[in-house]
Amino acid sequence: MHSVLDRCHRTLFAVLSLLGVRGQERLLHRYFDWWHRRPDPWGLAVDDYEQFKYATTLRQLPARRYRRILDVGCSEGTFTHRLAAAHPEADITGADISERALARARAAGPAPRFVRLNIVTTPPEGRFDLVFCAELLYYLGRARQLRRACAHLTAAVAPGGLLVLVHPWPEARRFCAYIEAEAGFRLIAEHVERGGCRPFAVSVYEAAGAADHRAPRRPAEHGRRTGRGA
Template identity: 35%
Template sequence: MNRPPTPDAYFDGMYRDAEDPWRLAERWYERRKYDLTVAALPLPRYRRAFEPGCSVGELTRRLAARCDTVLACDRVESAVETTRRRTDGLPGVTVRRLRIPEEWPEGTFDLIVLSELLYYLDDSALDTLLDRTVAALEPGGTLVTVHWDHPVDEHLTTGTGIARRLDGRPGLDLLVDHREEDFVLQVHRRPGPDGRRAPGVAAREGLV
């Protein structure tokens, strides 16, 4: 039976007790995972990135170094304020309070990053979010997903479960499938305008 989504009260309570409740800025596990996430991006530079569920902005800061503009958002106002403060002075970063997937930004993106977000959504909301993600991803654009792979009471699935939901989804080609004991990191790309799969990193560099 499909479980309901994680309630807003859970997130409000977490941030009420601590500015960075998951200690994202200090744990080596988190810092290494963020660095791996950015390292997995197949392009050296992106024009417009979207990062829903940005929390306190640690991944946002890393994305800003690879993107002309980054739109980051979170449903919790205190997390939005923390991210704004931590990204203050970084060119091209905009932080908004949005409830995803009910609220969705206008325009398209050549990079969308879904980090530690999808396991909070029930089946209906997850399908809506993925549909909107694919629709907002430009031809040739990159989708990154990375999620904790252990059971948690507040999580409706795991990183492995999310990978299964993405497997074979129309409009996405799998480029990277990195799995560790603790998390699953995947990179998908939307096919080009002609429907063909875009060349890999080595092919673009003329190595193959």
């Protein structure tokens, strides 16, 4: 069932992307505001699969200090607030296209900070040590929009910083290819969760530092047991 729904979902957003960047932005804004007419429409705060995915994502991060963190496509801020709990010393920003979602995210507490952003049309302000983009890129449709979004994502990463993509597997490989086409980024960790009916991948990219001349390396792929259900 998930695979059928996913195919319908991808077809819909591929068609929307034919409207051009501005037309697509207007429709996506309305679409996500409509979805957020009620709180937590996808059950991100309570669904076991989502909680497992959040925990799996955080486990892939290198143990280092992150001063500025950005969560792109944050919805109502469920993962963003989890980041704030895990990194209380960091300046954390959540960004989303839906004003309704952002209003609920802000209502949950004075921090993190939440801003409206369409990653296709507008790059984030400033640069960050850690940038997340989860379950977002498949909404963008055509290659043109994906290239723009990924260029904006990589531009937001400070030298030596990390960009983390989290998307369904094996579709995630298609999105990762756009990041790998950007100069100065190397894959340092990738976890593929193959269990259950909703496999996903967490891919961690590191931006070159000011004096980083190391040759890129591709890590071994890791996966958990295959018996876990969603």
